[in-house]
Amino acid sequence: MKKLSLIALSSFLVFACSSSDDSKTESGGTTNPPTEEAMYFPDNGTDTWETKSPATLGWNESNIPPLLEYLETKNTKSFMILVNGRIVMENYFNGHTATTPWYWASAGKTLTATLTGIVEQEGFINTNNKVSDYLGTGWTSAPLEKENLITCKHLLTMTSGLDDSLGDDVSPANLEYIADAGSRWAYHNVYVKLQDVVAQATGQSWSTYFNSKLRNPIGMTGAWLESGEDLSVYWSTTRSMARFGLLALNNGKWKETQIINSSYFNNAINTSQDINKAYGYLWWLNGKESYHLPQTQFKFNGSVIPSGSADMYMALGKNDQKIYVIPSKKMVVIRMGNAADGENFALSGFDNELWQKINDVIE
Structure with missing residues (x-):
């Protein structure tokens, strides 16, 4: 396995040691504990990013090489861990680099x-x-009274009631009624109609509005590229994906600016309906009592990723594109690459195995 980059700054080691020493009084007692480390946000327009070493976090560094070996054998292109916004691990594999873009797939939902x-x-x-308030009637082939049941909230929660077995095509002829909106959860690309809603409502193209309201304010780069069947997929560098993960960790706030109101974002990362407890507004949720998987109507008991933190929420994309956000650990984890094992829609056994390896390092 070729040598892999693990970013660390010796200054943090010095800080950790001095902080420990300074907490002692001359009489051997202790002063107040050091204040909690502030959340860090990288500046826009630069790739300069503060880092922190695993040693200062008390991680088991001997388990880092096995984690990296595992990632490389699982077709990974990039892997990153942020803690309090600072990069603790940043690794690239198989010719991928910090400046190489890769697709988000459904993580971009x-x-x-x-x-x-x-x-x-x-x-x-x-x-x-x-939805028809913004797109007009006839955006599906469902009977009008059924189409008019479908709200934007139903698209956010995957409960449109449209037939998910007909493929990715979201033209009206391929959006057929199968159940009343809100009565059935199904993983379906019809969510992209929200992009049309945004464009119609604002009078701007989806990309223009996206860039001005989300991408540029948090310093992301990247672009939406067409992938067929009227679908577009976001492509960016790993650090741009990490910027969005950091925004999510901070409940939609970037530095001093609330990019998206915290009430909406809180709803987005909590159970949004009673059918799939592990789904919010296009976010996957860990630690719930039950879950559904893409392309199934079966309910499974337990947590989506048993080895992951119960408070974790995730942006998950085809072939194992991952953003994991763990508030209790103030952590964001990014994985980009090809499918770890077989092709998958969003979730796979890789998620649980990967978190077992990560836990060996951080716990």
Whole structure:
């Protein structure tokens, strides 16, 4: 295995030692404990990013090489861990680099959910309104009375009631009624109609509005590229994906600016309906009592990723594109690459195995 980069700054080691020493008084007692480390945000327009060493966090460094070996054998292109916004691990594999873009696949659903919240807070839409209020009737081939049951909120929660077995095509002819909106959860690309809602409501293209309201304010780079069947997929560097993960960790706030209101974002990362407890507004949720998987109507008991933290929420994309956000650990974990094992829609056994390896390092 070729040598892999593990970023560390010796200054943090010095700080940790001095902090420990300074907490002692001359009489051997202790002063107040050191204040909690502030959340860090990288500046926009630069790739300069503060780092922190695993040693200062008390991680088991001997388990880092096995984690990296595992990631490389699982077709990973990039891997990153942030703690309090600072990079603790940043690794690239198989010729991928910090400047190479890669696709988010369905992990980008969370970008759509976020921008939908922004357009609502600006007064352009109400997510409780029916989709046809913005797109007009006939955007599906469902009977009109059934189409008019479908709200923007149903698209956010994957409960449109449209037939998910017909493939990725979201043209009206391929969006057929199968159940009343809100009565059935199904993983379906019809969520992209929210992008059309945003464009119609604002009078701007999806990309223009996205760039001005989300991408640029948090210093991301990247672009939406067409992938067929009227779908677009976001491509960016790993650090741009990490910036969005950091925004999510901070409940939609970037530095001193609330990019998306915290009430909407809190709803987005909590159970959004009673059918799939592990789903919010296009975010996957760990630690719930039950879950559904893409392309199934079966309910499974227990947590989606048993080895992951119960408070973790995730942006998950085809072939194992991952953003894991863990508030209790103030941590964001990014994984980009090809499918770890077989092709998958969003979740796979890789998630649980990966978190077992990560836990060996951080716990």
